[in-house]
Amino acid sequence: MTSVSNHNDAVVSIRNVSKRFGDVTAVDNVSLDIQRNEFFALLGPSGCGKTTLLRMLAGLERLTAGEIVIDGENMVATPPNKRPVNMVFQSYAVFPHMSVEQNVAYGLKVGGTPSAEIGPRVTEALEMVRMGPLRSRMPDQLSGGQRQRVALARALVKRPKVLLLDEPLSALDAKLREQMQLELTRLQETVGITFVIVTHDQDEALSMASRIAVMDHGRVCQIASPQELYERPATRFVADFIGKVNLIDGEVIGLAGNAVLCQAEGLGEMALPAEAPVSGRVAVAVRPEKLKLSAAEPTDPRLIKSPGRVRDVAYYGDTSNVFVETPAARELSVNVQNERRSPTVYRRGDQVWVSWSPEDTLILTE
Amino acid sequence: MATEAAQALPPSRRLSLQRWASAVEQGPLDYGSRIWLKVLIGAVFVMLYAPILALIAFSFNDSRRNVVWQGFTTKYYLVAWENQALIAAMANSLTIALLCTLFATVIGAATALLLWRFRFPFKAAFEGFMALPIVIPEICMGVALLVFFARVGRFTSSFESGPIAWWNSLFTLSPLNLSAITISHIAFSFPFVAVVVRARMTGFNRELDEASRDLGASEWQTFRHIILPFMRPGLIAGALLAFTLSLDDFVITFFTSGPETVTFPVKVYSLVRRGVSPDINAASTVLIVITLVATIIAMRLQRSERT
Numbered sequence: 075m076t077s078v079s080n081h082n083d084a085v086v087s088i089r090n091v092s093k094r095f096g097d098v099t100a101v102d103n104v105s106l107d108i109q110r111n112e113f114f115a116l117l118g119p120s121g122c123g124k125t126t127l128l129r130m131l132a133g134l135e136r137l138t139a140g141e142i143v144i145d146g147e148n149m150v151a152t153p154p155n156k157r158p159v160n161m162v163f164q165s166y167a168v169f170p171h172m173s174v175e176q177n178v179a180y181g182l183k184v185g186g187t188p189s190a191e192i193g194p195r196v197t198e199a200l201e202m203v204r205m206g207p208l209r210s211r212m213p214d215q216l217s218g219g220q221r222q223r224v225a226l227a228r229a230l231v232k233r234p235k236v237l238l239l240d241e242p243l244s245a246l247d248a249k250l251r252e253q254m255q256l257e258l259t260r261l262q263e264t265v266g267i268t269f270v271i272v273t274h275d276q277d278e279a280l281s282m283a284s285r286i287a288v289m290d291h292g293r294v295c296q297i298a299s300p301q302e303l304y305e306r307p308a309t310r311f312v313a314d315f316i317g318k319v320n321l322i323d324g325e326v327i328g329l330a331g332n333a334v335l336c337q338a339e340g341l342g343e344m345a346l347p348a349e350a351p352v353s354g355r356v357a358v359a360v361r362p363e364k365l366k367l368s369a370a371e372p373t374d375p376r377l378i379k380s381p382g383r384v385r386d387v388a389y390y391g392d393t394s395n396v397f398v399e400t401p402a403a404r405e406l407s408v409n410v411q412n413e414r415r416s417p418t419v420y421r422r423g424d425q426v427w428v429s430w431s432p433e434d435t436l437i438l439t440e
Numbered sequence: 441m442a443t444e445a446a447q448a449l450p451p452s453r454r455l456s457l458q459r460w461a462s463a464v465e466q467g468p469l470d471y472g473s474r475i476w477l478k479v480l481i482g483a484v485f486v487m488l489y490a491p492i493l494a495l496i497a498f499s500f501n502d503s504r505r506n507v508v509w510q511g512f513t514t515k516y517y518l519v520a521w522e523n524q525a526l527i528a529a530m531a532n533s534l535t536i537a538l539l540c541t542l543f544a545t546v547i548g549a550a551t552a553l554l555l556w557r558f559r560f561p562f563k564a565a566f567e568g569f570m571a572l573p574i575v576i577p578e579i580c581m582g583v584a585l586l587v588f589f590a591r592v593g594r595f596t597s598s599f600e601s602g603p604i605a606w607w608n609s610l611f612t613l614s615p616l617n618l619s620a621i622t623i624s625h626i627a628f629s630f631p632f633v634a635v636v637v638r639a640r641m642t643g644f645n646r647e648l649d650e651a652s653r654d655l656g657a658s659e660w661q662t663f664r665h666i667i668l669p670f671m672r673p674g675l676i677a678g679a680l681l682a683f684t685l686s687l688d689d690f691v692i693t694f695f696t697s698g699p700e701t702v703t704f705p706v707k708v709y710s711l712v713r714r715g716v717s718p719d720i721n722a723a724s725t726v727l728i729v730i731t732l733v734a735t736i737i738a739m740r741l742q743r744s745e746r747t
Contacts, residue, residue, distance in 0.1 A: 132654055155655075167645060169666060170670075181655030184652075228651075
């Protein structure tokens with residue numbers, strides 16, 4: 075599902091863009107708009123074409139077909155040094171022979187900014203990423219996180235229309251990554267520049283971006299807000315890629331008012347709410363945290379339920395994942411919140427009931 | 441691991457195996473603890489440096505024949521300084537070496553950049569042919585260059601007047617009379633520069649180049665501010681190689697030098713045939729010092745460079 079919004083406030087318009095490397099199609103006829111001042115994420119597994127698309131925005135990769143309009147200007151023939159965008163590279167690409175200060179000043183110097191203006195702007199950019207005290211350090215005296223801040227300041231000092239970030243957090247350790255996620259969102263709000271981030275990490279995209287384009291095999295599968303992507307994924311791929319999901323094969327057998335009657339494998343007939351008319355073979359999808367476990371059979375007749383046997387328990391501290399073998403498909407993954415210090419403990423081999431509400435269930439056709 | 445294996449062996453074999461195991465546990469770099477390795481290292485150093493030290497020591501020998509040590513003197517440095525022909529040869533050598541260094545470094549660096557940056561048809565073949573002067577026997581190259589310059593010389597000197605004759609007359613003037621040797625030296629030394637710089641460039645993160653372009657730098661600015669500083673250690677190493685290769689080359693120079701254009705190695709060779717006198721030792725010592733100083737300067741320059 076490729077949605078092209080027709081807002082006039084799009085700062086970036088990507089129109090039918092394709093990129094082929096020899097026989098390989100990296101980006102396949104992608105069209106999307108990025109709004110001014112939004113935090114946009116390109117999300118997908120490695121090799122899905124997200125980085126190629128970002129590099130085409132920066133001008134580092136030529137388009138095979140289509141056009142890219144940035145801030146009202148067609149950029150297809152514009153070299154990277156003439157584009158109003160700047161990039162934070164995956165390796166940060168901090169110039170090793172220049173100090174922090176010189177790194178940040180570089181873009182202004184080569185761009186011909188008057189030297190009286192360079193000093194204050196460099197200071198301002200370094201303050202923004204809290205690197206002021208380290209301005210005279212050399213890059214090899216900096217940690218990975220600090221180098222990234224330099225790369226950020228170096229791009230922001232140019233006051234671009236769009237800031238491009240290529241997997242900016244992938245090289246950081248988990249704690250620092252979480253901190254930088256927060257900082258990046260705050261920074262984006264302060265500077266009011268459109269951020270476009272490429273990531274393969276769904277948590278990163280969900281927590282930072284205001285809108286996400288999920289890509290697979292060079293195509294855009296869905297563009298939506300994080301919540302919509304999670305709760306209403308358009309395709310099997312999106313449902314599976316964003317978060318965890320239980321997928322049960324099924325078939326539509328009829329309609330019942332607003333609901334669709336569905337024959338799900340091993341679960342029997344169920345009435346599910348559907349937004350669009352569906353028919354034929356489908357996948358019934360339900361997120362692990364929407365499932366409930368109980369020792370006795372739930373009494374509420376509206377619930378979808380199935381008996382099962384616990385096969386495995388994965389303990390994560392705040393939550394546990396219980397894998398329950400049911401007649402339905404392979405097994406269902408149930409996410410249990412460990413709300414108490416001594417929660418109900420499920421052990422391998424326990425007989426349990428799994429149940430969930432029809433409203434939390436999705437029907438996926440693709 | 442080795443000790444476990446030793447348990448399975450009879451006691452007689454066990455001991456030797458344990459000794460072997462303990463030697464292994466010292467690690468491959470703990471060579472200092474084994475005497476035979478120390479002796480080997482010592483022998484290698486003696487082989488390498490004893491002749492040079494003897495050469496330097498005997499430059500201070502107060503003896504005409506310079507076979508037996510007679511006493512300390514520095515007078516042969518003065519003798520060498522007053523030997524006009526030797527000094528002229530030294531001046532020729534240094535001129536050639538400097539010009540060769542300059543041109544070979546520029547051409548070599550350009551070649552390295554070409555090979556690093558671009559894809560073009562027959563690139564592998566080009567790279568192979570470019571490195572040919574490194575592997576080709578010097579004698580072959582000397583003969584080839586001799587034939588080449590002889591042909592060119594015969595052609596240009598066949599003109600009595602006109603622009604080519606005028607052009608030809610230029611090459612009797614210093615330092616253009618050294619151009620045949622200089623061109624030969626550039627031809628065999630620039631591949632060394634290219635190889636060194638090419639090796640340096642393989643470590644270049646191409647995202648640096650892209651980042652520079654992204655920040656608004658033109659290709660030339662990127663080359664000047666990003667690529668060139670990164671290349672510098674390679675350039676210095678390459679230039680040093682070209683300088684020393686040119687300074688001490690004998691074979692190729694011998695074939696391409698005329699009676700008026702004698703370099704230091706060729707001159708020394710002609711003097712040695714009439715017996716080694718201490719002034720040759722003295723002049724050689726000066727040459728060693730020049731090379732050493734150049735090397736130290738180059739290493740200093742490289743060290744101050746953060747890479």
